[in-house]
Amino acid sequence: MNIYLLRDFLISFLLFILGFKLLAKNLKLIMSYKLKEIINTKTNNRYKTILIGLLLTVIIQSSSAVILIVVSFLKLKILNIKQMKYLILGSNIGTTITLFILEIEIEKYFIYLVVAATILFFLPLKKSKNISLLIFSIFLIFYGIDLFGMTFQKIISNNYINLLLNKSLNNSIFSLIIGVFTAVVLQSSSTASILINNIYLANPNLLKGLLAVLLGVNIGTTSTIFLVALKDKEIFKVAKFHLFFNLFNALFFLLFLTPFYYLIISLTNLISDNYIIAIVNLIFNVVGVLGYILVIDRKRQPL
Numbered sequence: 338m339n340i341y342l343l344r345d346f347l348i349s350f351l352l353f354i355l356g357f358k359l360l361a362k363n364l365k366l367i368m369s370y371k372l373k374e375i376i377n378t379k380t381n382n383r384y385k386t387i388l389i390g391l392l393l394t395v396i397i398q399s400s401s402a403v404i405l406i407v408v409s410f411l412k413l414k415i416l417n418i419k420q421m422k423y424l425i426l427g428s429n430i431g432t433t434i435t436l437f438i439l440e441i442e443i444e445k446y447f448i449y450l451v452v453a454a455t456i457l458f459f460l461p462l463k464k465s466k467n468i469s470l471l472i473f474s475i476f477l478i479f480y481g482i483d484l485f486g487m488t489f490q491k492i493i494s495n496n497y498i499n500l501l502l503n504k505s506l507n508n509s510i511f512s513l514i515i516g517v518f519t520a521v522v523l524q525s526s527s528t529a530s531i532l533i534n535n536i537y538l539a540n541p542n543l544l545k546g547l548l549a550v551l552l553g554v555n556i557g558t559t560s561t562i563f564l565v566a567l568k569d570k571e572i573f574k575v576a577k578f579h580l581f582f583n584l585f586n587a588l589f590f591l592l593f594l595t596p597f598y599y600l601i602i603s604l605t606n607l608i609s610d611n612y613i614i615a616i617v618n619l620i621f622n623v624v625g626v627l628g629y630i631l632v633i634d635r636k637r638q639p640l
Contacts, residue, residue: 349484356477390427435527436615506546516553526558534614552587586625
C-alpha cells in the first residue's frame with residue numbers, strides 16, 4: 338500500500354467528516370427556531386414522537402446532534418423522560434437512512450452545487466450564508482464518499498489488509514467489540530456504517546462478521562449521551578435506557594446471527610449489494626423499536 342493511496346484515503350475521509358459536521362451545524366441553525374415548536378406540540382403520542390425523532394435525524398443527518406438537542410429540551414423541562422426515550426428510538430431508526438441517501442448518484446451535479454453555494458454565500462439575505470454552507474456540505478459529503486469508496490476499494494484489495502480483516506472478523510464477540518470501539522472513537526454511527534458498507538462492497542465474504550460489527554456500532558453510539566449525563570441524574574436515566582436498549586437488541590440478534598446471516602445471504606440475489614448493509618441496519622433498529630413497544634412498554638401510558 339503506497340503513501341499516495343493512504344493520503345487520498347485520509348483526505349476523502351476528512352472531507353466526508355467535515356461535510357457531515359457542516360451539514361449538522363447549519364441545519365440546526367436554519368431550523369432551530371422551529372425545533373422547539375415541533376417537539377413541544379408533536380410529541381404527545383409515542384408513534385408521532387418516534388416519527389419526529391426519525392425525521393429530525395434524517396434531516397440533521399446526526400443522531401448525536403439530535404440527542405444533544407433533545408437533552409437541552411429535557412433540561413428546560415420542554416420534554417419529559419418518556420418523550421425523550423421515544424425520540425431516541427426514532428433517532429435510532431433515522432440514522433439508518435443515511436446509507437440509503439448516500440446511494441443517490443449526484444456526482445454529475447457537483448459543479449452546480451458549488452456554483453449555487455458560492456452565489457448564496459455572497460447574497461445579503463437572512464440565513465443565505467447558512468444555506469450556502471449547507472449546500473457546500475452536501476457537496477463535501479458526496480464528493481468525499483465518492484473518493485473514499487474508490488481509495489478504500491484499493492486499500493482493502495491489499496492481501497495483508499484482507500487477511501487482517503478476515504482474522505479480526507472471524508469471531509462474532511470480537512467483531513461486536515470492534516464495532517463498539519469504532520463508534521466511540523468516531524462518535525458517529527453513520528460514518529461507522531459507511532465504513533462497514535465499503536468493507537462489505539470490497540469483500541462480501543466478510544458479511545457475517547460485519548453484521549456483528551454493525552451491532553457493536555449501535556451500542557457504541559450511545560456513548561454520546563453519557564458525555565453530557567455525568568452531572569445530571571435525569572439525563573443519566575435516559576443514557577442508561579439508550580445503552581440497555583441497544584445492548585439487549587444487539588444480544589438478541591447476536592443469538593440468532595447465523596440464521597439471520599443466511600436470511601440476508603438469500604436477499605443478496607434480489608437486492609443490490611449497495612443496499613445490503615443499509616437494509617440490515619434498518620432491520621436491526623426497527624425490530625428493536627417494535628420489540629420495545631410491543632413487549633416492554635405494553636401499558637401504553639400517555640406521554
